[in-house]
Amino acid sequence: MRGEALYVDDLLIDGLLYGRLLHSERPHARILAVRLPSLPPTVTVVDWQDVPAQNQIHIVQDDMPIFAKDEVEYVGDVILMLVGPDEQQLEDLLSQVRIDYQDHEPVFDPEQSQQIFFDYHYGHGEVEQAFAEADHIFSETFHTGLQEQAYLEPNGLIAVPTTRKMTVRGSMQCPYYVKTALVKALGKAAEQVQVVQDVTGGGFGGKEDYPSVLACQLAVAALKTGKPVKCVLNRREDMATTSKRHPSRCHYKVAVKDGLVTAMDIDVLMDSGAYTTLSPVVLQRGIIGAPGVYNTANLRVHGQARKTNTVPNGAFRGFGAPQTFFAVEMMMSHIAVALKQEPLAFKARQLVAQGDMTSTEGRYHFNVSLPELIQRAEELSHYREKRQAYARQSEARYRKGIGLSLIYHGCGFTGNSERDFIKAVVKLKKRRDDRVEVLASNADIGQGIKTTFAKIVADQLAIPLDQIIVNNPDTDLVPDSGPTVASRSLMTVGQLLAQAAAKLKQVWEPGKEQEIEEQYQHPEYMIPFDMERFAGDAYPTYSWAVSVVELELDRLTGTADISGAWGIFDVGVPIDYNIVQGQMQGGFLQGLGYSCMEHLAYSPAGVPQQTSFTDYIIPTAADVPNLVTDLINNPFSHGPYGAKGAGEMPMVGVAPAYLEALEQAMNCGRLEHVPFTAEDVLDRLGADPDRQQAEPDTWVSRERKAAGKPAAQVKSAGGGDPACR
Amino acid sequence: MVNSYAPENLSEALRLLQAGKVTPYAGGTDIMVHPRAAASYLFLRQLPELGQISATEQFYVIGSTVTYQDLLTQTKVDLPDVLLQACRKVAAPPIRNLGTLGGNICNASPAGDTLPVLYALDASVRLARFEPASVNVKDTDGSISYRLLPLRQFIQGVRRTCRQPDELLTEILIPKVRYTLTEYEKIAARKAQAISKVSFCGAAAAEAGQLTRLALAFGSVGVTVVRDSQIETAILNGDYDIAAAVKAYDQLLRPITDQRSTAGYRRTVCLNLVRNFLTAVLAQTRSGAQVTDQ
């Protein structure tokens, strides 16, 4: 660590001006008038009228305005920007701007929302028949909450105008996404727009879509003033107004016959927030993963993303998968308990395996390593033994629990996007001094992609690592090798670099400038994905994980000590062991935050309530002193050195493992939402310890009886669970 | 241009304080959360008078600028363990290296983590001010005047104390009392670096099967730490059994819902903890009775 990194906030440019944003204070309103204080001549107002071409930001669709024109759709929507040389002065002036609003009725509950942004259906088999023939039918509803990415430095960019072009630089994951948005907003030719990534201290998805928003606002300001304009959000502003993880509601109805799941009927609802941004793709990944890692011969999945007047939700590590994997893992565990079976044994009997059909009628083309991962998890955590022991605890102040989850993460983009939209290109440029520069648009945001790219190229070329140069991407210099998302950078772009390096080695001439270009080829084994029907291979391959959480609950305070945590991962082959371990540990910790403490709620007026690190609680190392992460080798034939996707996966399975452990410790029936806070624990345990709280009897569906068919054998939902203490 | 001051001794500090608008600055860990560009600070940590830990026959005496880390690592004085337990729960090492007991008190946050302990242990605070003496007296010790008052009187509300602008908190005095059972609990959303949702301190002494002392203090559930001598006396006198005591606290406590927790949760935790503590106290008292019976 040398402290040399310059973040966007550290950069100074001659004549630099600052921009501060005026955010809507209303969740849904018409703007009647904007009343500005008298402004000094050095201060410029920038709003929708200054946008040269399109006042919509291109993300997937083009619906979010750069500056709100007539309507504001959430508390935080940007109405205008004040630009000037002194940030404090701008803040003072901003506080004097008055907006006259005419309020509309806001919608905060996606269940109540009439505006369906996206609506998908898919499935296969004979679902109705499977339910008709089932021994048991279980149905249950799960909820997951918002989550803030909490990256190291807030979002921030600088727009620099010159006579020839507009340059935007700063903290981001996807330089070419920003560039595309700018080209559309400014109406400029592609070569007139340059985007440069600066040192970025983490993104976790939070710098996937949002930088396109801020870039367009700043570029408009830079065009108007003719000066470079910088805006670094302050932490509260960033937390209150930029994208977060989609809250979800998942309803599962599951048929069981002869002790195995025969059908799932799943309904997923995601809260999109005020604009569509990345919701379609988040929802797609979420619903594709909805049946989890289990063979489900008969499947029906319905997914919707609806509009609410809240901050637009976007990308966050896992991208829709943490929501549905949480639901399906809890569902499977609950069914097992109701059938008086050990959850892991119940799950293990119906795992997918190589050659099996995926949820979307694709194939698991490669080795499914879950059995091996489960065995390793057992060795390290002694899950089964503890699970049994903790079932026999007394009703003392402290009670232990252990939980385990099984998940996959689909590596890379969903469906044919790599082939049809991204079309990644990389280059290697050999200089005369025989040093080789990697030219790719993937951003190192703390995940170490510079190191792993360099290792791949150096090894292929059999030259020392320090002969490889990897700079921060600059769209004037690097080809579009796609965004830094979807656990794709190393697997997909790294593979292209390995191929390019192999080619360069063939033609290598010392002392000569040489350039090699490599283009993405869709793997020929993939079953083409039909986006209408959700049929085909959704992902080229899958990474697998087993997560185990052990905890001790204090039943007087509702707080839990995490006494052990184990994450066992198959990421193919780790290119850099330490980097992968860092990802696994950090991701696991983020998953724990999601499980129990990262509570973020809106006030009745639509204002986010936890907008500082004092109130929005992310875990620290002290919360999980014994975190063990372990890797197995399972080489992927089409990844560089056998590598698959790694970045997102560690986050995905933690919440169901945590909640299964908490359920055992609470001994109080099923839990069905995250975050499950200490407040929730005490609520559920009941304020009065002497009061018995009976298990509600609504869980097991009695639909078949109503339909007049032979009644499914209905087991008590709480199968063996004593009532709440 | 704003000046800040680093006086060499207490009397110089007190005179600077009296002279003008300076803000006392110990560890700065509360002050720097909301720094004011125009503030003028009076640094205290270098003052030798405020950094001592000692014990008299009756009291533990802790200088106001003693840090949490100092308290946890010093070996000179055998400080009450329950106070050290609270210190261990404050923030994380960087803040414990800077933050002071005096700062925790003067900041008077309802969530100050040492406050329930100091209330329960009947701590007092000593305040000093400079007395401008007759014409030609130099800055000798004689020109400093002191007052001593119970912490419970010193803290008056949220971030409100009865410290006069020209006064400094110099020492915290904790009576040397032998307790047979003490407990400290900090309930927060994570293990380190978190503001308490609830904190609790219980201290009790039993002798020969008789409960002789009892203190129950609750943090983060009111504008100041909550301690009620009437309920304590009723328990001591045997007028209240555990259920009655819990009920009395249920009626007394008025926690609120905010962005960190809910009123219901805070109340339930307080009642659970007080019930649990009283149960342990009772068990201990009874077993003491058996021992003396034999």
Ligand SMILES: Cc1cc2nc3c(=O)[nH]c(=O)nc-3n(C[C@H](O)[C@H](O)[C@H](O)COP(=O)(O)OP(=O)(O)OC[C@H]3O[C@@H](n4cnc5c(N)ncnc54)[C@H](O)[C@@H]3O)c2cc1C
């Ligand atoms: C990240 C972080 C985490 C924290 N976590 C906790 C926690 O877990 N628990 C907790 O209780 N607190 C916590 N705090 C708050 C703070 O650290 C404590 O209250 C600490 O004890 C304050 O001491 P200080 O010396 O830094 O006070 P300062 O900031 O120096 O002063 C606080 C106030 O007291 C006044 N003052 C200080 N000393 C004197 C004196 N001798 N005479 C008169 N006035 C004086 C100052 O003028 C100021 O108004 C945290 C703070 C931060 C920044």
